[in-house]
Amino acid sequence: MEEKEISQAVIGRLPRYFRYLGELKDEGVERISSQELSGLMKVTASQIRQDFNNFGGFGQQGYGYNVEYLYKEIGKILGIDDTHRFIIIGAGNLGRALGNYVNFERRGFIFTGIFDQNEEMIGREVRGIRVQSMEAMEQFIKKHDIDIAVLAIPKSSALEVSDRLVQNGIKAIWNFAHIDLNVPEGIQVENVHLSDSLMKLSYNINRYKKEKGRQEQKAVDADGK
């Protein structure tokens, strides 16, 4: 059977469902309706049903979804059962922070190597793994069957390094460099542009301030009448 193409917007929402269902399961909740899940997650019940219908609907009955079943099924879709080995490029603060993040392991992502071009970093350890020189990267990817590379380097070298990663068989790049990569079809990229996220926050602060100012002005005008 041909599977239908599922939009990246739907896929982007799956990890959040997975997170909420995991918490419900841990709390011993056995069944949940789309209405209850909607209230908890602050999305509409119809959005939830639509999203789940992409995967056959998960057997919602009159009395709701089976939490454990739904959790497992979404986990399978997300590929949580599989393990993926990853390397980190860049052993600066961010690279080290990501290497030390034990939660990734619980989701099947195994921190396997870390590389830096800075001589001073080489030989240091991040969670028991020695920082190696960039020259050792190519060999390492092939030898250890690495799927994912995390780019925690400045944008100036990000494009060149991502080319080298792709040439050596990396299937996916988790990109923290502040630049959009240019990769061949079939290579998966997920961007985390921290400055972009912070700018969105500053926009919303200013927007709210202005909106509030306008409302207060209106109230003053109304009083003056």
Next chain:
Amino acid sequence: MEEKEISQAVIGRLPRYFRYLGELKDEGVERISSQELSGLMKVTASQIRQDFNNFGGFGQQGYGYNVEYLYKEIGKILGIDDTHRFIIIGAGNLGRALGNYVNFERRGFIFTGIFDQNEEMIGREVRGIRVQSMEAMEQFIKKHDIDIAVLAIPKSSALEVSDRLVQNGIKAIWNFAHIDLNVPEGIQVENVHLSDSLMKLSYNINRYKKEKGRQEQKAVDADGK
């Protein structure tokens, strides 16, 4: 004049426009058409025009947009001219990485304080700023007129800390804890859920692998005929 409400999807795209325009400006490009920008950014020209129309269109003429003008205008909309002081809660690897990220300063975000509940962290320095105890946080927020708090703590304490932040006048939370916060209206929250982002990547790797497998099977079947 009443400004119209602009969707978060449009706002989420503004920092990326800002980034590309900044690069074009640095390269000395004076004018650019929506078609050229479309090719560069890999979004449709009609999307670009629609997005810009939310802000009056920025005077696109037959010969395109003025790069410097557009860059400045989008910067103003994003509130880049304003400065926002921020504090970081949690001086672990991630908190320290964010404190050391000098790029934020260039966008008007000023790293002002960092707090941790771990006795061993207190007194250490992150980019010249001393880590303080969580008890000092409330006073500090008021005294230094802090707008933004960065939550780089585990999810177990995130809700309690975010309540304390809001009670003490924080306007926005940049949340790296792996949980959705529950804040009053008017408090801006921007989530960076790293595990969610990584799971999306794993989904796309698996999806592509399956898709490729199917195509290869089809080719084998076709050969066999």
